Amino acid sequence: GQQLNQSPQSMFIQEGEDVSMNCTSSSIFNTWLWYKQDPGEGPVLLIALYKAGELTSNGRLTAQFGITRKDSFLNISASIPSDVGIYFCAGHLNAGNNRKLIWGLGTSLAVNP
Amino acid sequence: DADVTQTPRNRITKTGKRIMLECSQTKGHDRMYWYRQDPGLGLRLIYYSFDVKDINKGEISDGYSVSRQAQAKFSLSLESAIPNQTALYFCATSEGALDEQFFGPGTRLTVL
Numbered sequence: 001g002q003q004l005n006q007s008p009q010s011m012f013i014q015e016g017e018d019v020s021m022n023c024t025s026s027s028i029f030n031t032w033l034w035y036k037q038d039p040g041e042g043p044v045l046l047i048a049l050y051k052a053g054e055l056t057s058n059g060r061l062t063a064q065f066g067i068t069r070k071d072s073f074l075n076i077s078a079s080i081p082s083d084v085g086i087y088f089c090a091g092h093l094n095a096g097n098n099r100k101l102i103w104g105l106g107t108s109l110a111v112n113p
Numbered sequence: 114d115a116d117v118t119q120t121p122r123n124r125i126t127k128t129g130k131r132i133m134l135e136c137s138q139t140k141g142h143d144r145m146y147w148y149r150q151d152p153g154l155g156l157r158l159i160y161y162s163f164d165v166k167d168i169n170k171g172e173i174s175d176g177y178s179v180s181r182q183a184q185a186k187f188s189l190s191l192e193s194a195i196p197n198q199t200a201l202y203f204c205a206t207s208e209g210a211l212d213e214q215f216f217g218p219g220t221r222l223t224v225l
Contacts, residue, residue: 031212035216042216042219043203
């Protein structure tokens with residue numbers, strides 16, 4: 001089936017550092033969604049992207065929808081301890097009721113205070 | 114109050130038992146989903162429903178069944194639980210053209 005390749009699989013950084021993670025695929029996506037999952041909780045939507053080339057920010061988070069529609073990245077600036085968690089990318093293939101949401105396997109982020 | 118709630122939050126059961134996990138939402142969304150999460154495997158779709166009369170299998174539906182009792186309620190059943198169904202289970206909802214999914218807090222299920 002369709003796959004999203006999310007990298008890196010895990011990151012261990014110092015507080016204050018910037019973080020970058022990305023998702024790539026051989027398929028073309030209509031949307032990209034970035035989620036964060038805190039331990040013991042469900043994923044929470046951080047940023048949604050709907051147009052190729054779109055760059056969107058949410059506080060210290062910035063995400064972009066790749067111009068080829070096959071990739072997306074998420075950057076976190078000046079990381080803080082509460083950024084710890086698993087970050088998932090997800091993308092919609094196709095449209096209408098044939099639309100499918102494909103998930104990456106996640107990037108686990110640890111922040112050393 | 115949470116928009117998407119799941120009960121129970123934790124459940125330990127034995128092999129062969131029938132288990133039902135429940136999901137309720139107050140977001141007014143038509144679409145509801147059940148996912149399973151295992152370490153290193155991300156989120157895998159079990160079943161989804163686009164409205165009360167619509168039920169669709171996801172990528173890992175074997176061993177599971179669902180019921181959409183109302184727009185706001187979507188239940189997942191394990192007819193005869195087995196140990197490899199031990200996992201975190203999440204319910205999600207979405208709506209409209211944007212179709213952003215919103216998740217419940219999850220149910221941690223352990224099958225002994």
